Amino acid sequence: MCGICGIFNLNGETASPAVLRRMTNAIAHRGPDGEGFFFDSFIGLGHRRLAVIDLTRAGHQPMLSQDGQYALTYNGEIYNFQELRKELEDLGYRFRSRTDSEVVLYAYVAWGPECVERFNGMFAFALWDKARVELFVARDRYGIKPLYYTLSGPSFIFASEQKAILEHTRVSRAVDLEALLEYFTFQNLFTDRTLLKGIRLFPAGCWARIPLGNSGTGSAALKIHRYWDFDFRDPERPASEREYIEELDRLFQQAVKRQLVSDVELGCYLSGGIDSGSITAVASRGLPYIKTFTCGFDLHSASGLELGFDERRKSERLSYLFKTEHYEIVLKAGDMERVLPEVAWHLEEPRVGQSYPNYYIARLASKFVKVILAGTGGDELFGGYPWRYYRATESAGFEDYIDKHYRYWQRLIPNRILRKVFKPVWKQVEHVWTRDIFRDVFLKCPQKITKPEDYINQSLYFEAKTFLHGLLVVDDKHSMAHGLEARVPFLDNDLVDFAMQVPVRLKLKNLTDLIRLNENEPGAYGSRRNEKARDGKLVLRKVMERYVPQEIARAQKQGFSAPDASWFKGESIEYVRKELMTDDGPIYDYLDREAVRGIINDHLSGKKNRRLAIWSFLNFQWWLRRFILQSDVQSDLASFG
Numbered sequence: 001m002c003g004i005c006g007i008f009n010l011n012g013e014t015a016s017p018a019v020l021r022r023m024t025n026a027i028a029h030r031g032p033d034g035e036g037f038f039f040d041s042f043i044g045l046g047h048r049r050l051a052v053i054d055l056t057r058a059g060h061q062p063m064l065s066q067d068g069q070y071a072l073t074y075n076g077e078i079y080n081f082q083e084l085r086k087e088l089e090d091l092g093y094r095f096r097s098r099t100d101s102e103v104v105l106y107a108y109v110a111w112g113p114e115c116v117e118r119f120n121g122m123f124a125f126a127l128w129d130k131a132r133v134e135l136f137v138a139r140d141r142y143g144i145k146p147l148y149y150t151l152s153g154p155s156f157i158f159a160s161e162q163k164a165i166l167e168h169t170r171v172s173r174a175v176d177l178e179a180l181l182e183y184f185t186f187q188n189l190f191t192d193r194t195l196l197k198g199i200r201l202f203p204a205g206c207w208a209r210i211p212l213g214n215s216g217t218g219s220a221a222l223k224i225h226r227y228w229d230f231d232f233r234d235p236e237r238p239a240s241e242r243e244y245i246e247e248l249d250r251l252f253q254q255a256v257k258r259q260l261v262s263d264v265e266l267g268c269y270l271s272g273g274i275d276s277g278s279i280t281a282v283a284s285r286g287l288p289y290i291k292t293f294t295c296g297f298d299l300h301s302a303s304g305l306e307l308g309f310d311e312r313r314k315s316e317r318l319s320y321l322f323k324t325e326h327y328e329i330v331l332k333a334g335d336m337e338r339v340l341p342e343v344a345w346h347l348e349e350p351r352v353g354q355s356y357p358n359y360y361i362a363r364l365a366s367k368f369v370k371v372i373l374a375g376t377g378g379d380e381l382f383g384g385y386p387w388r389y390y391r392a393t394e395s396a397g398f399e400d401y402i403d404k405h406y407r408y409w410q411r412l413i414p415n416r417i418l419r420k421v422f423k424p425v426w427k428q429v430e431h432v433w434t435r436d437i438f439r440d441v442f443l444k445c446p447q448k449i450t451k452p453e454d455y456i457n458q459s460l461y462f463e464a465k466t467f468l469h470g471l472l473v474v475d476d477k478h479s480m481a482h483g484l485e486a487r488v489p490f491l492d493n494d495l496v497d498f499a500m501q502v503p504v505r506l507k508l509k510n511l512t513d514l515i516r517l518n519e520n521e522p523g524a525y526g527s528r529r530n531e532k533a534r535d536g537k538l539v540l541r542k543v544m545e546r547y548v549p550q551e552i553a554r555a556q557k558q559g560f561s562a563p564d565a566s567w568f569k570g571e572s573i574e575y576v577r578k579e580l581m582t583d584d585g586p587i588y589d590y591l592d593r594e595a596v597r598g599i600i601n602d603h604l605s606g607k608k609n610r611r612l613a614i615w616s617f618l619n620f621q622w623w624l625r626r627f628i629l630q631s632d633v634q635s636d637l638a639s640f641g
Helices: 017-026 081-090 100-118 177-186 241-258 274-286 304-308 312-322 335-347 356-366 378-382 398-408 415-421 423-429 434-440 452-465 467-480 493-499 528-535 538-544 564-569 573-580 593-604 611-628 633-640
Strands: 002-009 035-040 043-049 070-078 121-129 134-139 148-152 155-159 206-211 224-226 266-269 291-297 325-331 371-373 485-487
Touching: 002 017, 002 070, 002 121, 017 035, 017 043, 035 070, 043 070, 043 121, 070 100, 081 100, 100 121, 100 134, 100 206, 177 415, 177 423, 177 434, 177 611, 241 274, 241 493, 241 538, 266 274, 266 356, 274 312, 274 371, 274 378, 274 538, 291 312, 291 356, 312 325, 325 356, 335 356, 335 467, 335 611, 356 467, 378 452, 378 493, 378 538, 398 434, 398 452, 415 423, 415 593, 452 467, 467 485, 564 573, 564 593, 573 593, 573 611, 593 611
Parallel strands: 266 291, 266 371, 291 325, 371 485
Antiparallel strands: 002 043, 002 155, 035 043, 070 121, 121 134, 134 206, 148 155, 206 224
């Protein structure tokens, strides 16, 4: 696990060592164990190392092939690298290290671009092919590891994080207004855009070759090849429920055991839920006295349904059962504003929810371990959000399904007030149709589908491509901010391939009685009124009953969220007012002051729960200060709080 960056001057101009060093330094937090550089005239590769497998100098990057024809800068972990190494040794390749990095290098030499289809793990890498005079870049199936790039003039510039790209002298700082509109519609980015104009996120499950002399500008100049995509579908001849349970159990155990490979200490996140609890159960069998970590919330100023947000009692019970060495952090009102400048810097752009608790728990875990296992992916693969899928039983056709689903996913600012909120820049974005952005996610999906199961499978596809991807980007940024490698066993290739073919009837309890639930409401997951929220992940729950207590395996879905709806109206109200109810905040160069205040007042008055919108306004405000205005953090903190 590391940080990578590079410069490829397509016109043959010499790559600047000084610029590459600045780029590499900008992501030093991703790799505190060393740095390395490779230069060959117009190509320069940089690397920051977080040593996890083979801690010796042999694992240093950029890594060169023995004949000097190939150079690799790589970020990730390939969990089947030992099997691939044996294949490569049988082909005559010899290795100088015990790393998976060297396996990636020679896998490309042996099999070319198709090597990525053999990798079971998470990765983003760039490989210089001297003979072909081209750069090869690739990203893992699911997008666990990020890779950003820009084509600026004659230069292809890439990095694990956008802040490294900004160190290049050819890259300017400007807000991508279309991306901003996209974010404030969906609380996520479904396209490859970022909030920084001209910087793109290389798509998951894809690779590209960039040859010397490649002409053109922007992402259209890249010939990106997709080698994998999600494909949820009910099998024509399903097996028995018992067979699905037994196979899922086998694959789950296999996935967790695969991801225990490490030469440094490994721990687990441990909430009160089934996903992280079951991962910890399996991991603790192979690693006695494993360390576990939980984030709880002080609820003295919380009210109503938010009083159920703290899961420490459940996690402490699981820690007792699995005999883990357990650590907790408890967040309270005020902790968000304290850490928001750092979060905005490391997150680089807001995505999918109020994620600052993830930053805190990653910081805690990094004090004790270097690798952490997380439960991300279980919900998206096995139907963990049943209230989101109810439209599948009510659609009159595919376009009707798109319309209804699209209205639901306007999570921050609905279409009817977009023009008002974006008044300062509306002329520059009025051509953007966010429904088209939403619809484009489904381009590969079959159009003639009528069964509820088919629609639900399309919903699962959509969430894996968008919501899950957003979670993975956030998890990477928060963990790597502290030099912590986060692994996600649910995204093992064999487990994912199996999960996509599990019949919907084994994921959801009753397709004709799915509930309408607004998860933006506080306590939406735990309300007695919405008990059918427990109807998702049925086959997974039956397997996990083998690992966690029955009451946990059968519990309602509980989101990982602080009681910010209460805090924004209580102890954090002055911070919200000071940041957003002023006349001169940088946010108001892009959003209408009165429209934003109206949304905030709706929340403060109790008319609507707008906690997600308030978080997004605050995050965007700090993002502007850090990335566009380049403000000094300490002086800003002195001025603003």
